[in-house]
Amino acid sequence: AQSVTQPDIHITVSEGASLELRCNYSYGATPYLFWYVQSPGQGLQLLLKYFSGDTLVQGIKGFEAEFKRSQSSFNLRKPSVHWSDAAEYFCAVGAVQAGTALIFGKGTTLSVSS
Amino acid sequence: DSGVTQTPKHLITATGQRVTLRCSPRSGDLSVYWYQQSLDQGLQFLIQYYNGEERAKGNILERFSAQQFPDLHSELNLSSLELGDSALYFCASSSPSGASSVAEQYFGPGTRLTVT
Numbered sequence: 001a002q003s004v005t006q007p008d009i010h011i012t013v014s015e016g017a018s019l020e021l022r023c024n025y026s027y028g029a030t031p032y033l034f035w036y037v038q039s040p041g042q043g044l045q046l047l048l049k050y051f052s053g054d055t056l057v058q059g060i061k062g063f064e065a066e067f068k069r070s071q072s073s074f075n076l077r078k079p080s081v082h083w084s085d086a087a088e089y090f091c092a093v094g095a096v097q098a099g100t101a102l103i104f105g106k107g108t109t110l111s112v113s114s
Numbered sequence: 115d116s117g118v119t120q121t122p123k124h125l126i127t128a129t130g131q132r133v134t135l136r137c138s139p140r141s142g143d144l145s146v147y148w149y150q151q152s153l154d155q156g157l158q159f160l161i162q163y164y165n166g167e168e169r170a171k172g173n174i175l176e177r178f179s180a181q182q183f184p185d186l187h188s189e190l191n192l193s194s195l196e197l198g199d200s201a202l203y204f205c206a207s208s209s210p211s212g213a214s215s216v217a218e219q220y221f222g223p224g225t226r227l228t229v230t
Contacts, residue, residue, distance in 0.1 A: 032216040034219075043116065043204060043221040043222055043224050094216035100145070100162065100169070100216045101159040101162055101172060102219060104157040
């Protein structure tokens with residue numbers, strides 16, 4: 001069965017420091033991969049997606065992610081974190097066999113310290 | 115603003131009751147998905163509709179049902195509510211190239227259901 005693992009439940013980063021959020025997936029075929037962000041009391045906003053092609057994908061708000069098939073990973077990165085980036089981040093995989101629904105990881109909460 | 119709207123924003127009801135959550139997808143999106151977000155289970159897929167037809171079911175309880183209407187809005191009906199049904203319910207919509215294609219999903223703001 002398809003699954004997504006986000007190993008870090010909570011990460012604290014200093015403002016201006018770089019960020020990497022980890023995501024590992026388990027899926028038999030070529031995955032469709034997504035990162036979403038959820039601010040407190042808000043819905044989920046799509047940051048970026050990977051369907052095929054270039055394994056380094058750029059998203060909104062200065063985020064990027066790299067797909068590594070050999071490691072079954074899709075880690076999210078940002079070179080310099082801003083206080084407004086504090087939120088919960090979800091990695092998800094699209095599963096055609098599940099009717100194209102998204103399977104989400106448990107999420108990583110990002111705190112930004114000044 | 116994702117373009118997906120959900121009503122109501124908050125809902126407080128008692129155990130045993132029935133509620134209906136409503137979702138309007140982005141203009142032109144044919145697929146609607148319902149997800150439940152709770153602290154212990156995380157984000158769980160419930161059910162998907164594509165152009166009025168049920169396409170897939172996830173971890174949806176028999177007490178829950180949904181439908182998508184000709185104007186593509188969708189409703190999620192929750193009955194015989196239990197305390198454990200308290201959660202945030204999200205609707206998402208997408209515009210896949212076909213009924214079996216994966217596409218990015220756009221999420222509404224959610225309905226927070228509290229069962230007392």
